[in-house]
Amino acid sequence: MITSKFEFKSPKDVKEAVHLYGEFQGEAVYLSGGTDLVPRIKLGLVKPKTVIDLKRVASLTRVEDQGDWIKIGSLARIFDLKRNDLIRDYFPVFEASLEATSCESLQMRGTIGGNLLQNSRCLFYNQSELWRGTKGFCLKMGGEACNAVPGAKRCFANYCSDNAPALCTLSAEIELSGPDEDRRLNLEGIYTNEAAKPFNLRPGEILTAIFIPKKQSTGGYEKLRVRDAIDYPLMSVAFSLVDGTGKLAVGAVGPKPYVVEIKTPLRGAIGEAVEAVLKQVRLVGNTVLEPEYRKRMIPVLAERLFNKIMEGAK
């Protein structure tokens, strides 16, 4: 049951949605599929005064071939995208990450924009208000210290989008519409590297589209999870090879995907790329698996993925 009280708005275009947000500055949220947002509202992690539903904005669901780019509307559903011929033909890493996202009934509700802008997660954060209250509020809830690492003054929540690491390996860009201007930036540029507030979004901005360079790629995605049919990643590895240059991205081990470019995509280089990621991350006990195990699985999944891709390329 949702205990917080809010108004519900259903604008027909992006301009109207942004305008509505302005009327409820700071206390409105945008709703797409709701598979991340509604549970967050239920747990009291967000208490909006207004929910602005974007599903009636028809322009946000389209997939367009623009020649040099494939443009994907942010409200395109995960299930529809994984069956899209352009995505299947050009971006195997993305097809694999879409397939690995949750389960099919949630893929049919969840959108790509919502998947990218899902909030970071922690075993000590995604809990009911009562549960969290007994423990004392953590940094991500506005408290003084982390509950996963007692005494720590920074947040260790994990960003668990399956599709973000995949899209980073394809050098995807995103478009944002806001009250002052529209802007386009690299997907990697959206992350703050601060788990308590993971996105560089200005108030009122809507993620309207994702752009992927239309270049043939090879690649894949591997994901660690306990319940294979539905779970968020407990760690994941994405790899793509575009124009002879590889990119490896590791997800769900911190507040953003960790991306490393590989000029000469050979087995040894994959190991070096994994080492480069390991130097940047600090895994802690904030998921259902031990941090040491998740850490040790990064090179294992990276190698498994690389072998699978090389096998497919033969």
Added chain:
Amino acid sequence: MERYKVKLQVNGETEELDVKPSETLLETLRDQLELTGAKEGCGLGACGSCTVLLDGIPTRSCIVLTAELDGSEVSTIEGLADGSQLDPLQESFMEKGAVQCGFCSPGMILTAKGLLDRNPEPSKKEIIRSVSSNLCRCTGYKKIIEAVETVTSTETTKA
């Protein structure tokens, strides 16, 4: 608190509803329409016991706001049988004993229905992937998988 007018087709009947913005589809079905087949398990979209068909698609009704749905069609387990004629999936669940406590059954059946509607001959792997996205805490998956398989191997759902 403001209320919203929402028109839904529920199991073929037109329902003109007056809902709170925070009301979930599951609450509307159970509390307003007294359709208690869909169950509340986790309440967070993870267990699938609240699954209904929304415009033909298996949907976790506990994480959908009814206010989002004006003009939509909803089918619940209560609407699956044609009069006294049970759906082949319901028959098959009975025949195979794919029910223990029964709490997950409506969600399981509608998830399987969604799978078979878009893919009448799924592989065993596809069936396993689909039904295991719903939780059965009696862990009776074997019989559930057999029940779905039985329906795919007969001609009944292909018509």
